[in-house]
Amino acid sequence: MPTQTDQEIIDSLIANKIRFVTSVPCKQLSGVIELVERTDSLLHVPCNKEDEGMGLCAGAYLGGMQPCIIMQNTALGVVVNSLATLIQFYHFPLPMLISYRGEPGEKVACQVEMALHTKAILNQLHIPYYHFSEPAQVNRLSSILAHAQMSRKPVAILADAAFWSSAQ
Amino acid sequence: MIRYQLLEELVPVLQGQLVVCNIGSPSQELYALLDQPSNFYMLGTMGLCSSIGFGLALAQDKTVIAIDGDGSVLTNLATLSTIGNNRADNFILLIVDNGSYGSTGDQPTYAGDRTSLAKVAEACGCGNVVEVAASMTADALRSAIAAGEQTVIVAKCESGNVDVPVIELDPIVIAERFAAAVREPVSR
Numbered sequence: 487m488p489t490q491t492d493q494e495i496i497d498s499l500i501a502n503k504i505r506f507v508t509s510v511p512c513k514q515l516s517g518v519i520e521l522v523e524r525t526d527s528l529l530h531v532p533c534n535k536e537d538e539g540m541g542l543c544a545g546a547y548l549g550g551m552q553p554c555i556i557m558q559n560t561a562l563g564v565v566v567n568s569l570a571t572l573i574q575f576y577h578f579p580l581p582m583l584i585s586y587r588g589e590p591g592e593k594v595a596c597q598v599e600m601a602l603h604t605k606a607i608l609n610q611l612h613i614p615y616y617h618f619s620e621p622a623q624v625n626r627l628s629s630i631l632a633h634a635q636m637s638r639k640p641v642a643i644l645a646d647a648a649f650w651s652s653a654q
Numbered sequence: 655m656i657r658y659q660l661l662e663e664l665v666p667v668l669q670g671q672l673v674v675c676n677i678g679s680p681s682q683e684l685y686a687l688l689d690q691p692s693n694f695y696m697l698g699t700m701g702l703c704s705s706i707g708f709g710l711a712l713a714q715d716k717t718v719i720a721i722d723g724d725g726s727v728l729t730n731l732a733t734l735s736t737i738g739n740n741r742a743d744n745f746i747l748l749i750v751d752n753g754s755y756g757s758t759g760d761q762p763t764y765a766g767d768r769t770s771l772a773k774v775a776e777a778c779g780c781g782n783v784v785e786v787a788a789s790m791t792a793d794a795l796r797s798a799i800a801a802g803e804q805t806v807i808v809a810k811c812e813s814g815n816v817d818v819p820v821i822e823l824d825p826i827v828i829a830e831r832f833a834a835a836v837r838e839p840v841s842r
């Protein structure tokens with residue numbers, strides 16, 4: 487069931503004229519993905535792997551649609567090349583709404599392994615990240631999306647277990 | 655017939671079309687044969703040509719021709735299921751299948767052995783999948799453009815590259831002039 491926070495995320499996407507959304511699911515993202523699918527002004531194209539998703543987003547952007555990718559932080563182990571040689575090299579905006587698994591509250595030990603590398607990978611790529619751990623922080627999302635579009639760069643929103651579990 | 659000769663025959667068909675072209679030799683050869691603002695050259699990112707072309711086709715109405723290769727399609731095979739399940743009738747995927755990784759020294763790919771990319775595309779749900787000999791590619795592409803239906807063309811050709819210069823265009827220039835070509839009103 488989508489929460490009010492999920493709806494606020496969708497509202498921020500729409501407010502920033504995002505039209506194209508691709509996603510790879512995560513349990514924590516199920517409500518948002520359900521709303522993306524249901525929202526008429528958003529074209530939702532699920533992808534199989536996040537680097538494929540970045541290709542779709544690059545194409546959609548060239549076609550005049552502002553993109554967004556929704557994925558889990560484990561995907562950062564997949565997309566380094568696509569971020570560096572496609573998104574950053576060609577100067578494409580790409581907000582990444584990321585379910586940040588492996589932080590306190592996590593029940594699956596293996597998720598902690600990629601959590602350890604998440605911010606390090608983003609730092610290495612000079613990608614700004616914004617760590618959301620409480621639902622009230624969603625009010626920053628709109629300005630973060632605008633920042634990605636203005637600067638034509640990837641940005642990461644890392645929304646952790648505490649953020650999703652206390653969302654109403 | 656090798657890829658360069660195949661592309662040479664495509665020049666009149668590609669003129670004025672939105673073309674997303676695969677990394678390495680395919681883009682360099684196309685750049686030497688027909689440079690136009692409506693060509694998007696991939697300078698890196700092995701495997702994403704089909705996905706970029708498909709995202710572009712979904713986002714706007716003009717016909718998009720993605721010129722991919724067998725090796726790079728194998729790298730990102732699952733995108734065929736994304737293409738097969740999200741129809742965009744303005745999308746044509748042309749896979750130049752020379753059975754080898756051309757840009758890296760013609761090492762063989764599995765597509766040149768027992769793997770059929772046309773059958774994979776069909777199994778992924780893509781409609782209008784045709785496998786053609788290299789010499790029939792221009793005709794197949796002409797028909798696909800005229801049909802206005804999502805089409806996958808697997809063009810079987812020989813392995814081999816010609817000596818052409820690397821693309822010195824700045825990536826931001828490539829993207830900017832391409833996006834402008836996308837926005838240009840259709841005058842036909």
Ligand SMILES: [Mg+2]
Binds near residue numbers: 724751755756
């Ligand atoms: Mg090849």
